[in-house]
Amino acid sequence: APIGSVLDSLSAPLRRAALKDEFMELARESSGGIKTLDETRQARLEEIVTTLLPALNPTAQPARSPLFSGEWECRWTTEAELNFAVDKGLFGLPWERTYQTIDVQSQLLTNFILFSDGALTVGSSVVPDKDSADGARFNFAFSECLLRYKGVTVPLPPVGRGWGELLYLDDELRIQRDVR
Secondary structure: OOHHHHHHOOOHHHHHHHHHHHHHHHHHHOHHHOOOOOHHHHHHHHHHHHHHHHHOOOOOOHHHOHHHOEEEEOOOOOOHHHHHHHHHOEOOEOEEEEEEEEEOOOOEEEEEEEEOOEEEEEEEEEEEOOOOOOOOEEEEEEEEEEEEEOOEEEEEOOOOEEEEEEEEEOOOOEEEEEEO
């Protein structure tokens, strides 16, 4: 039987777990979003991210939830600039890790892209949107950008602001859509 029909018969926690596992496998296959999967698998990945897991989101008002704060590893993204940095590295330095730290109470969000002897760090404000009826939307504005390359740190202009929407949030996975 197709995995979709099997999943329909499972309880919500089991469906969430199975979909999260499937998402992580597809994210690995796509090298975190760098490679496009074949048409069927790409469509399945997008269905999981935009429809199936959001329908099973266990967290009410996720942008206001304490679960939103913490350290989050980036496993998959469609953000072209980030995928370029991960794929190409930083002036010959290989990429090592991408993650975010979020502290909603302090209104701080920091993005880290780490390379073997360098980093790109972007600091932002983060505030749950008080007008968001479902509590899923938050606003952000970049406030600081630093590029470190082999011990030399250069400040760059922090450009951008926008909003994000938490489509899914639990204690181990966060799926969001950003608009800048």
